Amino acid sequence: MRTLRRGAGLVAMMVTALLLALLPTTAAQAAATGEQNWCGVQGIASPEARRAVEAACAEWRARTVYTWGGGHGPAPGQSYGSVDWSSLEGIRETRLDPQTRGFDCSGFARWAWYKGVGHDILGGSTAEDMFRAAGRTYKQVNGVGGGKPAVSDMEPGDLVFTGVGGTVDSITHVMLYLGDGYVVEAHQSQLPIRVIDIAQRISNNRLVGVTRMPQGSPFTEPTGYDGTLQVTWGTDVAVRQHPNRSAALVTRLSGPDIVYAKCQQRGERISAEGYTNDAWTYLSNRGGWISNIFLRGPAWLPEVPTCSGSDYDAQIGSGGGGNATQGGTHSTWGTGVAIRSQPSSVDGTTVARLAGPTSVAVSCQMHAQTVTSEGYTNDAWSYLPQYGGWITNIYMQGDAWLAGVPACDGRGTATPVGAHAYSTWGTGVTIRSSPSVGAGVVTRLSGPTGVAVSCQKHAETVTAEGYTNDAWSYLPEYQGWVSNIYMQGDAWLIGVPNCVNPRVV
Known part of the structure; x- marks a missing residue:
């Protein structure tokens, strides 16, 4: 009996210790590590920066975790990670990431500022590439005499870049500044996003630099320019008179630049930089067409309308992809079916609703958010150019992946019947x-x-x-x-x- 009571006491102590270990971090414990139990804007912030911080803090409250490569899908948002094969340590640390949805540090920054300005301004690039791309669209923040900024130079919403040695070549991490000396970051595989004292993250000369996203009047759309703000990538990129590579050259973009996308359509299918795409966008501030290959974001930009009427350019050259009704006519089923601005029932806003079964044109389809409805589960979405939006294939009559409709990323050919x-x-x-x-x-x-x-x-x-x-x-x-x-x-x-x-x- 005495032995049993001693054993029970030992078990009780072990259970207590385990429960304590599983309890949320208290304010006192957080203070000891610099990690905080709050997240929000500290100080004055522009509307864009406030929205970016709010989006980041929403992920903090949801306890979204770091996953290596997360957030680098065709469109901003959580995605499954992958294994870091660069070292044994990396493999061990990220072995569970392919089964984990979340963000890595740059994917997290991409998502926050996508919510801040309404389009994919940072794209799926690495932290180092994000810092190097600072220029006209978003800018570096300098300190006294043009050197590295002090914490006092930073504003809420700024992106803070670090690396061992403090050089651009050493950049391995990016964080979102909240103000008052704190950052929110996705920092380590399988651990949730956290808020921490910036001093702990930039000590030992690890600060490389800071960038500031578009905010307020310096970045507003110029008078007379139609369309949504987009960002190009690459060097010596051609802008042409028509959506085909044989058309007269209007200008060349020497490097990443800010552009205004009036509309997009199917044009000549081209291959460049390892991608194939037949989507082209008309740039109102350049007076010509650019292949969507050189615009940051998915192959078909969900926020840019489809060219129609006088905006549609029929000179698509040889091997053209066709007009807005490419893919042929299909039919929906169900009532009150939502057409969304993005292929997501969470992030996409409702563009229109179909009261009942409707005949629609489908230009392309893609794998995106998995949806369960009407007893079906599917991750395929179709783009309807007449509505300028997306519909889950659950509500399209036909197979889960529509036969004869090409993929929106331009890979391969139309899916054969029976796929x-x-x-x-x-x-x-x-x-x-x-x-x-x-x-x-x-x-x-x-x-x-x-x-x-x-x-x-x-x-x-x-x-x-x-x-x-x-x-x-x-x-x-x-x-x-x-x-x-x-x-x-x-x-x-x-x-x-x-x-x-x-x-x-």
């Missing part, structure tokens, strides 16, 4: 030009990805991840093959036909 929606798993999964591990690499999938599968076949036997399989699936969006080892499902995918088309070898 099936599946998902991959794993990180760094290779898509190859033929069903063999020795074939050329088409692309790599950084994490689990929704894909369309048109057919499968028995080919080279592969052993990986503890499995052996000779089945390969053809992914028409990527015009390539993936071993069925990396497809979620059986070794031979149920419902997917054998490849019999002689062109698919």
Whole structure:
């Protein structure tokens, strides 16, 4: 009996210790580490900076976690991370990130300022690239004599960049300044976003610099310029008289620049910088067309209207992608169906509602937010150019991935009739030009990805991840093959036909 009571006491102490360890950090504990139990704007801030901070603090309140590569999808927002293969330490630290949705530091900054100004001003770049791109669109903050700024030079909403040694080449991190000496940051895999004393993050000469986003009158749209503010990337980028590469040259953009997008349409399909796209945007402040390849953001910009009427330019050159009704006519089903400004039921605002089944034109489709409704789950969304918005494919009559409608990112060709929606798993999964591990690499999938599968076949036997399989699936969006080892499902995918088309070898 005495032994039992001693054991019970020991268990009680262990349970108490465990509960204490799981309790939220108290103000006293937070103060000891510099981490705070609040998040918000400290001091005077512009409307844009206030919205950016509010968006960041909303993620702090939701206890959104850091995941390596998170927030770097085609559009701003949480995404699954990936493994950092650069070192054993990186692999150990990020091994769970492919199954975790969240942000890394630059993806977090991208999301906050997307909410701040209403468009993807920072794009999916790294922290170092963000700092180097500071110029006309957003600017560096300098201290006395043009040197590094002091904390007193910073304003709420500023982005603070750090790196060991304090040089641009050493930048590894970016944080959002709240004011009064505090920052909010996504800082380490699997740990939630936190607010911390900036002094702890810039000590030992780690501060590299600070940038300030567009705020107020210095960045307002000039009189006479139509369209939404966008940002280009790349150097020596051509702006042409018509949406095709053979059209007369209007001007060249020497580097990243601020532009005003009046409308976009399908033009000549081109390949550049590793991307293929047939979307072109008319720049009112340049008087010409630019391929969307060189605009930061998704391949089809959700906030830019489709060119119609006199704005539509029919001179699309050879290999053109067609007009606003490209993809043909389809039909919706259901009542009160929402058309949204983005392919998301959370972030997209309602552009229109369809009272009942409606005939619509679909220009392209993409994998985005997963939606469950009417007993179905799907991550495919279709863009409806007449409405200038997106609809989940749940409400489109047809397969989960619409046959004959191209992907919005311009990869590959239209999905053949009979294609099936599946998902991959794993990180760094290779898509190859033929069903063999020795074939050329088409692309790599950084994490689990929704894909369309048109057919499968028995080919080279592969052993990986503890499995052996000779089945390969053809992914028409990527015009390539993936071993069925990396497809979620059986070794031979149920419902997917054998490849019999002689062109698919």
